[in-house]
Amino acid sequence: MLLVASAFVVLAVAMLVQAAPLPRDVRNASTGCGTALGCGLLLAAAVAHAAGLLDPDPHARLPLGPGGFGASLLLDPVAAVGLAVVGLGGAAASIHAIGYERAQGAGHAAGPVPTMPLLPPFVAAMALVPLAADVLTLLFAFEAMSVVSWILVIANGRSQDGGRAGPIYLITAAFGTLCLVLSFALLGGAEGAWRFTTMRETDVGPVRTAFAVGLAILGAGSKAGLFPLHVWLLLAHPAAPSPISALMSGVMTKMALLVLVRILFDLAGQPSWWWGTVLMVIGLASGLMGVLHALMQDDLKRLLACSTVENVGLIAIGLGVALQFQAAGLPAVAVVALAGALLHMINHAVFKTLLFLAAGSVLSATGERGIDRMGGLLRTMPVTGAAALVGSLSIAGLPPFNGFASEWMTFQAVLSAGRLPQWELKMLLAAAAAGLALIAALSAVCFVRAFGIAFLGRHRERGAATAHDADGTMRLGVALPAAVCVLFGLLPMLPLVLVHPAVLELLPGAGVGDAAAMTLWLLPPGGVQGYAPWAIASIGAALGIATWLALRPTGGGGARRVPAWGCGHPPVGPVSQYGGSSFAQPIRRVFGTVAFAARESVDMPAPGDTRPARHAVRMIDPAWEAVVRPLAAAVGWLADRANGLRSLTIRAHLAIGFGLLVGLLVLTAVVR
Amino acid sequence: MIGGTPGLAYDVAHLLGAVVLLHSFALIYQRRLFSLLNVFAAQALFLAAAAAWQGHIQGAGHLYLTALITAVLKGIVIPVALHRIVVRLSIHRTVDPAIGTGAALAMGIGLVGLSIALVLPLTDRATALTREDLALALSVVLLGLLMMISRRNAVSQVVGFMSIENGLVLAAVGVQGMPFVVEMSIAFSVLVAFIIFGIFIFHIRERFDSLDVPYVETFRGEGR
Numbered sequence: 035m036l037l038v039a040s041a042f043v044v045l046a047v048a049m050l051v052q053a054a055p056l057p058r059d060v061r062n063a064s065t066g067c068g069t070a071l072g073c074g075l076l077l078a079a080a081v082a083h084a085a086g087l088l089d090p091d092p093h094a095r096l097p098l099g100p101g102g103f104g105a106s107l108l109l110d111p112v113a114a115v116g117l118a119v120v121g122l123g124g125a126a127a128s129i130h131a132i133g134y135e136r137a138q139g140a141g142h143a144a145g146p147v148p149t150m151p152l153l154p155p156f157v158a159a160m161a162l163v164p165l166a167a168d169v170l171t172l173l174f175a176f177e178a179m180s181v182v183s184w185i186l187v188i189a190n191g192r193s194q195d196g197g198r199a200g201p202i203y204l205i206t207a208a209f210g211t212l213c214l215v216l217s218f219a220l221l222g223g224a225e226g227a228w229r230f231t232t233m234r235e236t237d238v239g240p241v242r243t244a245f246a247v248g249l250a251i252l253g254a255g256s257k258a259g260l261f262p263l264h265v266w267l268l269l270a271h272p273a274a275p276s277p278i279s280a281l282m283s284g285v286m287t288k289m290a291l292l293v294l295v296r297i298l299f300d301l302a303g304q305p306s307w308w309w310g311t312v313l314m315v316i317g318l319a320s321g322l323m324g325v326l327h328a329l330m331q332d333d334l335k336r337l338l339a340c341s342t343v344e345n346v347g348l349i350a351i352g353l354g355v356a357l358q359f360q361a362a363g364l365p366a367v368a369v370v371a372l373a374g375a376l377l378h379m380i381n382h383a384v385f386k387t388l389l390f391l392a393a394g395s396v397l398s399a400t401g402e403r404g405i406d407r408m409g410g411l412l413r414t415m416p417v418t419g420a421a422a423l424v425g426s427l428s429i430a431g432l433p434p435f436n437g438f439a440s441e442w443m444t445f446q447a448v449l450s451a452g453r454l455p456q457w458e459l460k461m462l463l464a465a466a467a468a469g470l471a472l473i474a475a476l477s478a479v480c481f482v483r484a485f486g487i488a489f490l491g492r493h494r495e496r497g498a499a500t501a502h503d504a505d506g507t508m509r510l511g512v513a514l515p516a517a518v519c520v521l522f523g524l525l526p527m528l529p530l531v532l533v534h535p536a537v538l539e540l541l542p543g544a545g546v547g548d549a550a551a552m553t554l555w556l557l558p559p560g561g562v563q564g565y566a567p568w569a570i571a572s573i574g575a576a577l578g579i580a581t582w583l584a585l586r587p588t589g590g591g592g593a594r595r596v597p598a599w600g601c602g603h604p605p606v607g608p609v610s611q612y613g614g615s616s617f618a619q620p621i622r623r624v625f626g627t628v629a630f631a632a633r634e635s636v637d638m639p640a641p642g643d644t645r646p647a648r649h650a651v652r653m654i655d656p657a658w659e660a661v662v663r664p665l666a667a668a669v670g671w672l673a674d675r676a677n678g679l680r681s682l683t684i685r686a687h688l689a690i691g692f693g694l695l696v697g698l699l700v701l702t703a704v705v706r
Numbered sequence: 707m708i709g710g711t712p713g714l715a716y717d718v719a720h721l722l723g724a725v726v727l728l729h730s731f732a733l734i735y736q737r738r739l740f741s742l743l744n745v746f747a748a749q750a751l752f753l754a755a756a757a758a759w760q761g762h763i764q765g766a767g768h769l770y771l772t773a774l775i776t777a778v779l780k781g782i783v784i785p786v787a788l789h790r791i792v793v794r795l796s797i798h799r800t801v802d803p804a805i806g807t808g809a810a811l812a813m814g815i816g817l818v819g820l821s822i823a824l825v826l827p828l829t830d831r832a833t834a835l836t837r838e839d840l841a842l843a844l845s846v847v848l849l850g851l852l853m854m855i856s857r858r859n860a861v862s863q864v865v866g867f868m869s870i871e872n873g874l875v876l877a878a879v880g881v882q883g884m885p886f887v888v889e890m891s892i893a894f895s896v897l898v899a900f901i902i903f904g905i906f907i908f909h910i911r912e913r914f915d916s917l918d919v920p921y922v923e924t925f926r927g928e929g930r
Contacts, residue, residue: 685804689855696820703824
């Protein structure tokens, strides 16, 4: 707890530095370094806790808090996972933010409002969420996290979505917190338990628990970006400055998921079978819709936000499967699923932060967000490009990078569906396995497209041609998580050390008490294949070297620059390259017509006509049509009805209040 | 001797509280403004007596002061002032009830039953005197509210509002150890409300030549 406390002190100092009378760049550099140091301390606290070092008493009671009781914090294994996520994502983002802010001050990137002063409190609020050991502290941290990020979203309002994103984000965040408040109130029972220790022992009966679980999935799910309450995420995450987008996508969604884990696995008691089923179906829908959205996006940052929805869906699938197996009394499989989900939280935090930061570097170097206006950036921005390649490979779930390990564990759990007692669930999990495979494949396509169009080929616009690689801090900001991606890919045991105690705590009765069993997670029961990243990496390396050696004698010495081959046509310039929309077209035709009601219209002028031909695609997001629009219409309708109340007589107003009072009194008298 | 055991102290306190409640019922069926004001003054005086008796049996000197404030302000000053307003503005001296007297009385009985059913189970750890007193006080508050909505005349709405305050004072004196500040603030809030309502009535009178709230509603373009 000492490390955590010092981390918060460092973060506070980092924020206060902004008030010092120093030059802007010096101030920002010290804030960035301070925040990174704070994140490092949080990570160290998580690692120390997992390794069982120090901390005989992980409790902390803050002197300030509601009702004179003081807020209570607890560094338990689940909180350690959360701190690791905050530490990994936060450190990279704060280092990157130094250079990003400097470039913003000088160059053409969007955003007139400084983001640095709000960076440390944002990180601190996110770190408080998993640490909270009572309801009030948790809700306070959750709201603080929402509000600070909301300010950062609207502060950057010059971007086209900023104006619309702000209100929608605020409404969704308030709705999510409201659901969580109700959920906790139901779980607290008649005694109003508000510390987690007492709440765990409170049994409120199946009906109330069912409502609490539903509200928790709704509340935390809307914050995490689960379908169909993800619409705010697609607007708000790209609208913020890039380091903040990285934190929102990479870290904040994980904190919401950890709240969900806390409620479903820890506080609500023995799970029923349907909790996991609901969560898994929502996760599948999020994964599919997210990845299809991402495939068709042109804006790089929106593409990454869509892919966040997909990854949050993958994590939700893992959590749901774990709940199903735990409810069926098969903790051995539940362990694998839950470990996969928690591992994917850490991994996704690393590579999504990396990709958003790379997008930020590209944005500040070229001023472009649309991938169809980039191209050839790998030549002008080699370090950023290489890091983005590592991130793309990781997020696509290719071995031996880190994304594969976690997706693989989720797969192993889903493929053990045959052990479930109910036939319906067996069938459903088989379908889920197919969906999972589809999501994984589509996400690989998506990132082949994103990386290929943006970084390979020839530059399409002048900005992409004259771009220089980002400055030192931005390069360090993307290189660090890239290194972590490779490290966690080759040694998945490292993050599993963090995940292991959390899984054991959350799944009572799991039969993996000894540390040796941890290796079993990568060789799960049932005789299925194990995963040995080293072997895959060395086979890949050996094949690569062999190919290189075999081709070297035939290839020419060194690279030659020649004009691009124009397929026999006269040279038409880089615009004729294969573009992002062309890449997405087959997928759009197969899936988009169903998922988004995508319609293409081609307007071909008659021969001799000189006007240009046009090709337009119209897509409808079902979440907007089916959820947001009816909801907005319902609110408008209610507001119209409530308008009638304004013109009532004075006596009628009094009578309404009186009737309400009497009604509540009668209710109190009857219910007791 | 305080409260818990039935005896003279308990009986008298109970009797005075019940008389205050009875006056609330009397307020509901008054059809003329002057008798309404007289009943209100009588209610305030009995409330003052109840406060003084509570001061006696609790041995709390400050309750005598509360009794004095209640008797002087609500028993004499406010009714006399309202009386003069009514005379000077030549307000219609009949009360136009929006809910029939019989129905209002029946609803009032229901509200008393509700407050007894509500308070008695909630306070089973308190002394008998406190419990009865709270039930009576809640009834007075609810009857005051009922009066406010069952009358169209602004003066009787003011009286209803102040009888709500009477109920609050009754609750405050019945609970042992209630700090004096609270009673003072209640008394002053009544005074303030009186001033505000006085100005309000004055302005309505000037504007509409009547104190019947429906005229104001017509003016707002709402009609009935």
